[in-house]
């Protein structure tokens with residue numbers, strides 16, 4: 001599903017990623033951890049082709065995404081869902097409309113949109129808030145809308161960069177349990193996070209970055225695992 005081969009990303013003098021290689025199989029759920037500045041978001045941005053590596057290759061579903069032209073990136077992003085720390089919801093649209101937005105953008109017909117959005121709302125348990133605007137939702141609810149929007153096209157890969165960075169511990173745990181359920185439905189899930197407690201509890205594979213390098217990669221890891 002994901003394969004990074006000797007990836008280096010340099011910003012002027014600074015090596016944000018330094019010869020990083022790892023592979024993630026379809027249907028895995030994996031955490032990327034590491035101190036601030038370790039390169040977690042850089043990995044994410046390379047995967048959704050917001051950035052290109054300075055050297056090395058980044059494969060998503062056997063496509064070298066670093067070779068995609070700008071006009072080809074929407075096709076890549078249709079097959080992946082992206083969840084952000086700050087939710088990135090449109091404030092003047094309801095939960096329903098936010099989730100429907102990517103479907104409108106590709107010109108799907110209204111009946112199909114309704115069906116898919118209701119399905120996504122059900123997954124995140126927000127059917128009763130469909131017509132609410134983001135400002136009337138709690139942080140956790142807003143992130144659940146963000147997750148529903150990310151899965152509404154049925155992506156095979158879900159990327160989440162610090163999805164609980166703005167949420168309290170109990171709400172964070174709920175969000176991680178939701179991501180786990182989405183993984184169990186067959187979606188590959190990659191989460192960059194600082195949330196040590198959740199990582200330690202969930203007993204998933206943990207890739208730990210330090211100064212742009214893979215410091216450890218444990219099948220059932222904890223946040224504090226270091227080589």
Ligand SMILES: Nc1ncnc2c1ncn2[C@@H]1O[C@H](COP(=O)(O)OP(=O)(O)OP(=O)(O)O)[C@@H](O)[C@H]1O
Pocket residue numbers: 011014015016034035036037038039040041042043
């Ligand atoms: N656009 C950019 N221009 C210059 N330097 C950058 C840019 N983006 C990231 N960096 C640098 O690359 C390094 C890795 O950044 P990255 O955002 O990947 O870290 P991170 O692990 O996600 O950190 P955090 O936990 O704080 O989110 C940092 O030193 C950062 O300052």
Ligand SMILES: [Mg+2]
Pocket residue numbers: 040041042161162
């Ligand atoms: Mg980051």
